[in-house]
Amino acid sequence: KSTKTALEGSMADDFLLDTDDLTRRMDGAMANLRTEFASLRTGRASASMLEPIMVDAYGSMTPINQVGTVNVPESRMVTINVWDKGLVGKVEKAIRESGLGINPQLNGTIIMLPIPELNEERRRELGKVA
Numbered sequence: 001k002s003t004k005t006a007l008e009g010s011m012a013d014d015f016l017l018d019t020d021d022l023t024r025r026m027d028g029a030m031a032n033l034r035t036e037f038a039s040l041r042t043g044r045a046s047a048s049m050l051e052p053i054m055v056d057a058y059g060s061m062t063p064i065n066q067v068g069t070v071n072v073p074e075s076r077m078v079t080i081n082v083w084d085k086g087l088v089g090k091v092e093k094a095i096r097e098s099g100l101g102i103n104p105q106l107n108g109t110i111i112m113l114p115i116p117e118l119n120e121e122r123r124r125e126l127g128k129v130a
Contacts, residue, residue: 045072045115050080055094057087067091068111078113085109 047070054061068082082088092104092111105112
């Protein structure tokens with residue numbers, strides 16, 4: 001059921017407000033904001049911080065969670081078990097170029113991402129972004 005409301009007044013005689021469309025668009029904006037906040041590196045490990053990272057795999061850009069298993073074994077460590085040995089270098093490169101400020105450590109097909117503690121500079125940066 002579509003809800004359209006006509007605004008009354010001299011300047012808005014022909015203006016219809018589609019509240020269903022506005023609700024749908026606002027829900028999409030809120031979902032996007034949640035995703036952006038989840039991807040912030042706050043000093044605590046989270047698998048969602050890697051969601052925006054895309055890897056050049058098999059000729060197309062692929063989300064990192066589709067080339068390996070992302071786990072959080074400790075509060076300051078994220079691991080990625082890459083399924084294809086040939087993609088380990090590309091996954092490492094994508095992480096380094098992502099701007100997260102994390103240096104991946106390789107152990108065979110497992111990439112370990114130690115999350116450093118927040119320093120004063122990073123806290124200020126987070127305050128500006130969030």
